[in-house]
Amino acid sequence: MSRFRDLALKEMGLTPLWVPRQAAAALPEVSHAVLPLAEVLPVPAALVAAPLAQRRQSVPHLPLHLLTHDALRDAVAACTQCGLCDSRRQTVFGSGPLPVPWMFVGDGPGEGDEDEGRPFTGVPGRLLDNMLAELDLRRGRDVYVSNAVKCRTPGTGRPEASSVLACRDWLMREIALVQPRLIVALGAVAAQLLLDTDAPVGSLRGQVHRRVFDGRAVDIVVTWHPAYVLRKLSEKARSWDDLCLARELLSGTSVAQTLPV
Numbered sequence: 001m002s003r004f005r006d007l008a009l010k011e012m013g014l015t016p017l018w019v020p021r022q023a024a025a026a027l028p029e030v031s032h033a034v035l036p037l038a039e040v041l042p043v044p045a046a047l048v049a050a051p052l053a054q055r056r057q058s059v060p061h062l063p064l065h066l067l068t069h070d071a072l073r074d075a076v077a078a079c080t081q082c083g084l085c086d087s088r089r090q091t092v093f094g095s096g097p098l099p100v101p102w103m104f105v106g107d108g109p110g111e112g113d114e115d116e117g118r119p120f121t122g123v124p125g126r127l128l129d130n131m132l133a134e135l136d137l138r139r140g141r142d143v144y145v146s147n148a149v150k151c152r153t154p155g156t157g158r159p160e161a162s163s164v165l166a167c168r169d170w171l172m173r174e175i176a177l178v179q180p181r182l183i184v185a186l187g188a189v190a191a192q193l194l195l196d197t198d199a200p201v202g203s204l205r206g207q208v209h210r211r212v213f214d215g216r217a218v219d220i221v222v223t224w225h226p227a228y229v230l231r232k233l234s235e236k237a238r239s240w241d242d243l244c245l246a247r248e249l250l251s252g253t254s255v256a257q258t259l260p261v
Ligand code: URA
Pocket: 106, 107, 108, 109, 110, 113, 118, 119, 120, 121, 124, 147, 227
């Protein structure tokens, strides 16, 4: 471990750090394909019920499914589909190589992320980077990181259901462009959106879910949001278990084959 990382983790109270378990034998039991396959991710019922009065239209120049990554970023930057466009200084789009097997999805950008125009720039992002480093993964090189919602939510920072719904299509197109084999859902907002459920993270983590995006099967592993882990350090071991599960999936052979459509 580098001295810098050691110090950073110590500062966050996260040492002793994630101790990799001995390969698959120590992984939690996995139940595969928990959820039925759905060709098109349905809109979660909880979100459909959300108030949409403030939803406004902003139509990209091309149909969504034709947008390249750059065009999608531009369309998001001009988006006024929910009230968050009024308070944002800039949108925060996902970042990382394309295509790439690993994708992480958080809930939405914070203030610092908005300043920098990149997701997860703050302390939770440092924790995420450190956990990735333990898996020999680096942001910008090996993983694509994004959020369910692309504009900062003032106040508590947790996006409202109406914004998650309004922003959903952007994420769906982003997933189609990233072509991940596996998505790690960081926290309840991403997990519930991607899995079409209102179940809590505690009941979704520790197993493998599978969904179909744009005709491709993608495994989804749910884990605690890094900001939650920082508040509740007793959960860090479970968080690490989830990432080990994700790593096992990607190093195995049975993950995310392209399904016939
Ligand atoms: N920053 C992000 O980009 N996403 C989160 O979910 C939290 C902080």
